[in-house]
Amino acid sequence: MDGERDPLDALAQTEGSMSSGKDRVLEEVAVQIHSDTDIVAARQKGRLLAASLGFSSSELTLIATAISELARNIVLYAKQGEIVLRLCERGDRRGVMVRARDQGPGIPDIRRALQGGFSTSRSLGLGLPGVRRLMDEFEIESRIGYGTTVTARKWRR
Amino acid sequence: MDGERDPLDALAQTEGSMSSGKDRVLEEVAVQIHSDTDIVAARQKGRLLAASLGFSSSELTLIATAISELARNIVLYAKQGEIVLRLCERGDRRGVMVRARDQGPGIPDIRRALQGGFSTSRSLGLGLPGVRRLMDEFEIESRIGYGTTVTARKWRR
């Protein structure tokens, strides 16, 4: 995806590995995100769910941390939204999908946000690039004035 | 805002969150900035004004410090200018706006100035990026040979 040459650039931007949506869903839970205590609830639920697939404790911490970052971005930038946690199967692999969805302001320049070190708040700007590093797959879709959806997956090794 | 694709780039640069100018003005005071004692006067006036909205003492210190940095930039780089302090209302939120305006030389590369660590004087180059971090909203407009206007807002939580 080259955002600069995309004629729809001004409307919607997408970035990341676009993996097929044909994964089989084994289980799904959604957590509404309104405040900072919801961030904690979401990451706890995500850890529990992922644990049922037999992820190592290191991987569970990675997943919980990714959820924490994405949920916080919802609270910070979109005020509210939801985190969908899903156990899924693709071929003979099983994994967890984390989807953070909001109807907030959208991200004006996804590339810049993914570069790291860019932040419109007082923070480190490590959240999005960090989550991308923590997970196996990462997609982000954002449209100014319509909202942002970040989808990340981690597969069991 | 992508300055690189802006055809007016060479004339005027803008950076920051462009928030609606439709805020209701509750009170306004302007402080002329000519010398270093005006810097002290401006930050004292700003603290007093913001205090009337019920900001916490931590927030008052943040606001006063932001004013101090912006006023000093006027003295250092433009020799003179003014600081406008405004109490305003947007929807159900109230806050303070600080606008530093001068007809000085302008900032050649706003992006670079906002990155931090960049300074044309002997100082730390933390002023502008610091003010951005301290406040909730931050805009900067500068035109070489015409001057610089920095506008920052802090909302009551």
Place this chain on the structure above:
Amino acid sequence: MEVPILKQGPYLIASIQSALSDADLVQLRDALVEQVGRLRSRGVIVDVTALDVMDSFATRTLRDITFMIRLRGAETVIVGIQPDVAFTMVQLGLKLEGVPTALDLEEGIAFLRQKAAVPNKEGSPRGR
């Protein structure tokens, strides 16, 4: 859920629980900075052994705590970062630069004692 702060001689010890919200952490920061002044503490230990996740917000706030307390003349040490958490922090690029860390409470206290005994320009000046 407020984090309890224990006073142990010249030190303050805060043990963070698993389900720590951002607001709790900010509340801990302000309480520590206030108590260091009121109780004239020489050092602060923040024990994160039980913390499930150290994300960018937690990291930044622990840094803020350390630097704010240093500006008030006392030293802070973060203890108990678990292996899984350390691994994730490194993956995320979170480095806690300028923030002293120690294995556990015991090592944390040893660190603060030694800081007080051998002061240097960046150490805690309040040791005897």
Place this chain on the structure above:
Amino acid sequence: MEVPILKQGPYLIASIQSALSDADLVQLRDALVEQVGRLRSRGVIVDVTALDVMDSFATRTLRDITFMIRLRGAETVIVGIQPDVAFTMVQLGLKLEGVPTALDLEEGIAFLRQKAAVPNKEGSPRGR
């Protein structure tokens, strides 16, 4: 408004007022550096308890004072940074690296005494 400098035994104490202009601070720097030499002081305490704002200029000048006085063989300690001011400094990224800080005047004097008693390579060489 000039900052008054008090001589207390081997130390100089400067208490900064709220409405401190940049020129006042530079004047204080020069006066301290001069008096440390003339009065053969072993330490300097700059009390910022009353200071309303510690911005990048104030931070830089306090660092300059500390390093200049260290080059003249004496030690400086900044005391009284208030919690609100510490918070703002940390948000601004102002760390006062290499500059000793202490809670208040009393702790500042204790620091200078101890520096003199236990000198080290980075401390004041004039300790006895």
